[in-house]
Amino acid sequence: MSRPENMTPLPSPAPLPPVRRPFWPRPPRGEPRAKRPLHVFSQVALLGLLLAVAPLPASAGDASHGGAFQTVESIAAAAEGALSGPDALVEASLDPGLRMPPCAHALKAQALSAVNVEVQCPDGWRLFVPVRVQRVQEVLVLTAAIAPGQPIPEASLKVETRDMGRMAGVPLADVAEARGQTLRRGGRPGQVLTRADLVAVAVLKRGEPVTLVSGSGGFEVRMAGRALADAGPGEVVRVENLSSRRVLAGVVAGPGEVRVGR
Numbered sequence: 511m512s513r514p515e516n517m518t519p520l521p522s523p524a525p526l527p528p529v530r531r532p533f534w535p536r537p538p539r540g541e542p543r544a545k546r547p548l549h550v551f552s553q554v555a556l557l558g559l560l561l562a563v564a565p566l567p568a569s570a571g572d573a574s575h576g577g578a579f580q581t582v583e584s585i586a587a588a589a590e591g592a593l594s595g596p597d598a599l600v601e602a603s604l605d606p607g608l609r610m611p612p613c614a615h616a617l618k619a620q621a622l623s624a625v626n627v628e629v630q631c632p633d634g635w636r637l638f639v640p641v642r643v644q645r646v647q648e649v650l651v652l653t654a655a656i657a658p659g660q661p662i663p664e665a666s667l668k669v670e671t672r673d674m675g676r677m678a679g680v681p682l683a684d685v686a687e688a689r690g691q692t693l694r695r696g697g698r699p700g701q702v703l704t705r706a707d708l709v710a711v712a713v714l715k716r717g718e719p720v721t722l723v724s725g726s727g728g729f730e731v732r733m734a735g736r737a738l739a740d741a742g743p744g745e746v747v748r749v750e751n752l753s754s755r756r757v758l759a760g761v762v763a764g765p766g767e768v769r770v771g772r
Contacts, residue, residue: 580610580631584617589627589639592619599644599673602627610635645674650682650703658696661711662688672702679704710742713765720749722760724771735768 586602593600613631620628624643630636654666667685682688682703691708714720714737722735734752741747741762749768750757760770 578612580612580617582606582608585610585629585637585639588617588619588629589641592621592627593624593641593643597646597674599646601642601644603640603642610637646671647674647681648683650685650688652697652701652703653699655699656693656697658694659692659709660696661690661692664689667703679706682708710745712740712742714739714741714747714762714768716740718766721767722749722751722758723763723767723769737768 582604585608586604589602589604590600611631611634613633613635615632618630618632620630622628622638625640627639627641628636629639648669649672651668651670651672652662652666653668656662656666664685667688669683669685672681682705687705688703688708690711692711693707694709695707697703697707716737716739718737720735720737722733724731724733735749735758736752738748738750738757743762743764745762746759747762747768748757748759749770758770760768763769
């Protein structure tokens, strides 16, 4: 189909004017640049973000009864009370931003396990709260460095409360238990003393003459003997009966004396 010769083409649309950005004059060299004002939409977005993260007023979240929310402190106290004791330190783990409806009655708590407590409001809601429990005990602690074999001075001992979960062995709790003892491997300040750390001061030396005592009920027999090892009071030591040349085991009763037999 041929195009009519009298048809004129449509005029081209006028070009759009270019987008012109605002001109900010460059400050003279050495002077700081002025901050450009935020776009109006950026200002609105920033205002909305600030309102979204703004904390609630104190009157809306701090009332434990009759307020807008139950306080986190009251819920934590109820959870910790379920597992607290004279030898336990309990710490509840709660989000500070927790928002629970206010409870008109006292909260009730029940321990479900050693690490979980159920806290409930008699009016309806309940919450499972994770807790961390530390079993504590009074223990004997060194306050100064002690060399191996050195008698422990009483001034270098004190009693402290420590977490039992971080201890190995049986800790001592009384200063009298370490009186007159020495350390097997030495000690450092702050070290908790256990029974395995202590060695009684030797009152018998290997090769020394000793008196062997046997008998009971008012009847005793004393014999001459010889110690075959170093030992302290109350420790078991091997001795030799000089008359029969028999080797016996006895308990050190005191300096130079070992009780053998029953």
